[in-house]
Amino acid sequence: MSSPVSQESTRRRLTRQQAETVARLTDAAVEVLNAEGFEGLTVRSVAKLAGVAPATAYTYFSSKSHLVAEVFWRRLSAGVSQPDPTASKAERVAQVLREVALVVAGEGQLGGAVTVALLGTYPDVEHLRIRIGVFIRRRLAEALEDDPENPSPLLDALEMIYAGGLVHAGMGHMTYEETSERLVAAAHLLMEK
Structure with missing residues (x-):
């Protein structure tokens, strides 16, 4: 069963056959990355x-x-589900931050x-960067019962924390698992204030 995201692309809505082609390409991209690294990756x-x-x-892909x-x-x-409505705010925020950090x-x-x-x-990357940011903001806003269109200072701070944490991990300073736990600890510190 395919998700709505698997039927879309940065550039257009996809037919089933096109979605299968894009899925093959994205799966192959991970294989090439693991074998050749980002420098060795080519479309x-x-x-x-x-x-x-x-x-x-x-x-499908400009670069x-x-x-x-x-x-x-x-x-x-x-990989990032809607926060569990039965959990506390802190637990919901922790869930979102863990899932975001553990995606890769x-x-x-x-x-x-x-x-x-x-x-x-690249314009296509910028489009996805915005889409990714909006998605994570919405998940965090749901966890906090906040308004993503008019975010609280806490939501802004949590966005800065996850962005910095993921860049830190992406640079190889710590694993994504370690980053996940550090993000959760930072969120708890912020939410206790």
């Missing part, structure tokens, strides 16, 4: 591994940064590649 090499013509791959950002968006939207845990070189890719200036 062409991903297309070859996925069994897709390079021209077809470029109709390797766009491709990696799409992988992250798909993993994030599938154990994925080899994907985390570092996501950090580099999301800092890119």
Whole structure:
């Protein structure tokens, strides 16, 4: 069964066959990343591994940064659930922060590649960066019972903490698992004030 995200792309709504092609490309991108790193990743090499013509791959992804950002968006939207309404606010925030941090845990070189890719200036990457930010803000707002359109200072602070934590982990200073627990601890400190 496919999710709504698997049927969309940065550039357009996808047919079932197109969605399958994009899924093959994003899966192949992770394999190439783990074998060659971000520097060795190319849309062409991903297309070859996925069994897709390079021209077809470029109709979906304008650059390797766009491709990696799409992988992250798909993993994030599938891996960060709505906060548990029966849990306390602190537990809900912890759930969201853990899930955001663990989306790329154990994925080899994907985390570092996501950090580099999301800092890119390509319009398709910028579109995904905004979509990712809005998604995480909404999840945190749901956890806090806050308004994502008019965020509280606490929501703003939590966004800064997760963004810094993920960049820190993406640079290889700590694992995503360690980052997850540090994010949760920082959130608890903020929420206790």
